[in-house]
Amino acid sequence: MHKKKTQARLAVTGNSINSDSQATELLQQALALHQSGQLPEAEAIYLQILSINARHFEALQFLGMIKRGKGELQQALDLMASAAAINPAHVIIHASIGNVLLDLERHAEAIASYDHFLVSMPDFAEVLNNKGNALSALRREAEALACYTQALQKQPDFPDAYFNRGNLYLDMGKYQLAIQDYEQVLKANASHFQAWNNRGNALLKLEKLQEAFQSYQQGLSIAPDNPELQGCLANLYKITGHLNEAVQHYSKVLALPTTGFPRQNAALQLAILHYVFGSPEHVEALLHEAKSMLTNQLIKDQGSLIYCVFMLKILQWWQAYRQQVDTPQAQGVLYVIGESHMLSAHNLVLAYGGQHLQCKGLWIEGCTQWRAGHVSSNHYQQALINYLLALPEASSVFITIGEIDCRIDGGIYKASKKSADISLEQRVHDTIAAYLNVVATQARARKLKVIVSGVPAHNLDESALTQAEFQQFGRFLSLFNTSLKQQAMQMGMDFLDVFTLTDNGAGKSNQQWHIDAHHLRPDGILQAFSHHLITS
Structure with a gap:
């Protein structure tokens, strides 16, 4: 399940242009390149501006945005924090800092930055949405729900807020409300495969198995190589007794160039299925793949963690037992x-x-x-x-x-x-x-x-x-x-x-x-x- 983060709509302008004429001219060139998507060229000019004036607000701000887009989050945060120190009254920089902190999973700090922004612009839907994501990550569910709802009141045609609120409802066990929000997302964008996937998860919780199957299939028609969708469909096949199909789809997850929980969980589920119904000789290698989930701090699924530890211990027990005891x-x-x-x-x-x-x-x-x-x-x-x-x-x-x-x-x-x-x-x-x-x-x-x-x-x-x-x-x-x-x-x-x-x-x-x-x-x-x- 993915949280949708939205970048506040920032106007790429030069409101506080340095009086130095060379920096002014370079900034205009950089902004034009930035707006046209020529980011490496824009980045080079922002760096040139900072070599002239290390305290140039706009160069620090927009270079930070480029660094965030490249995933260089600590550099992005340092640049934006420097810009905010130069001009703390420029409220948009605080929303941008909040977004980087959210990416870094420093959720409490992200909330503080968003609140700094919202004091001046309390109805900005994108920032309310992102604050909701930070609150949700901290399990402050009522506050997160209020943020998403306020964002939708201010911007009713905001799919990301519907998607994120749907995810929160799903976590809270309010499955019908989650489905309603996912359907709002799909009304705006029928190719939103994550909404199809999560809608399927909510339907599964309501025991609407055929509808869940159709939702997963619809998502896979859009994103056939999405590991989360493949894993969820495999799970549905497993719980309905279609074990060959379950093995097929879990195996597809492992065949994809993906990392993280969908892959780890697919390996775990295959290990259990092979241990109980299939080929025990595959179990050890699959558990070796699965056990990396035990160091993944982002996993909410405690059931999978328990199964993984248990299966590793069962395997270890059998290895020792077979060496010591002749089975009758x-x-x-x-x-x-x-x-x-x-x-x-x-x-x-x-x-x-x-x-x-x-x-x-x-x-x-x-x-x-x-x-x-x-x-x-x-x-x-x-x-x-x-x-x-x-x-x-x-x-x-x-x-x-x-x-x-x-x-x-x-x-x-x-x-x-x-x-x-x-x-x-x-x-x-x-x-x-x-x-x-x-x-x-x-x-x-x-x-x-x-x-x-x-x-x-x-x-x-x-x-x-x-x-x-x-x-x-x-x-x-x-x-x-x-x-x-x-x-x-x-x-x-x-x-x-x-x-x-x-x-x-x-x-x-x-x-x-x-x-x-x-x-x-x-x-x-x-x-x-x-x-x-x-x-x-």
Whole structure:
């Protein structure tokens, strides 16, 4: 997703011409070249002027603009700051400095420069838009929204402000409002492929999958080599079960001469797909490509960062395990359906039902119990149902869905903090009941033997919250696992008690089986099946 920055419409004029006649003549030549796009020639003359008069305001200002256009941002900032020191009353220079600071991601300083400009020109839409971008980068959402809205009030035909406000609405989870703003952009410019892409993202969040597909396709018809569009279309194919198409489009991203998150994430997604469904021999090289995202400070997608760290640790675990342990011969398959926790079990050979079974993972990225049991159909629920119905009759299936519902900053716990309309106990019970009813309905149709995984104790850094808050969260995890065990067994399902396996007695990890903040090591799964499997 890209923020659109607009350069304030600066008149290239010489309002404060140095009295020196040679500098005056040279400035007129430079301005003519600048306006006609002959920037190297203009730059050379600005430098010549500054050799005559190092404090020439216009030469400093316009040379700074050229340097910004070349990406030489620190030089641009130094030149413009020198110009502002010479003539601080020239308000446009403060907008220009704000733009360079925004490029440098010095957002608070950019806001201060924009505010200096806006004191004199409060209705300048381009500067309001850019200030909104700086505020948005600082997660000051209400202020950013006010800036974009004010810009649009002053200039209703301003696509960049609609695009940026749409991006902010998308980040805020206001998907329908985001779509409306993207459509305003497309009304003005139907070839704005980024608006088609981000509109597709908003539609995907609303579970309007066919419309999202069409939006991505429209964007790709304009920009077929755009890595973000290719990656988003690949993601849509992945979550709808079209894995060959997903691999094809992620591979297209890697074939493009691009860097940054779209490439890193495509490599990560391909690594997971190959690990679970495809060619394991490709996984290590793909993760090597993906892991550069871990040092990319601009990435907002925490889910991808978690997956990347987890996959690297899983790969490392398997490399050590294969050197130490002879894996027993598998006599059958244990199908493992779930989100990221499924990866800990995938490929393990474990004892269940008197046999050694090899775990075969079936991935539903980001699936929660709440989504799986929701009254409105969604792609998570549909993927779960499709997997269950596709299994051979009378198969054994291990389901690892629930941990995302139990995050301290999301899911059931967060929802209970925001709304007290029902008790936490009732919210836990109802979420689990709806989820298990979906599983049980499909399991009965295929005569499946179901094992439901509990949720492990938390492995969080306790410095961020008080001890009382963590104790309360630990009690919630115990409550959730108790309710899940009781309801699963009442429905004839087995229960894998990974909470007891990992609990230090207060809902916090005992540090024996976690591989990261959220997930168990694969040998934790083996240990749980050996000592903490409760059969119905």
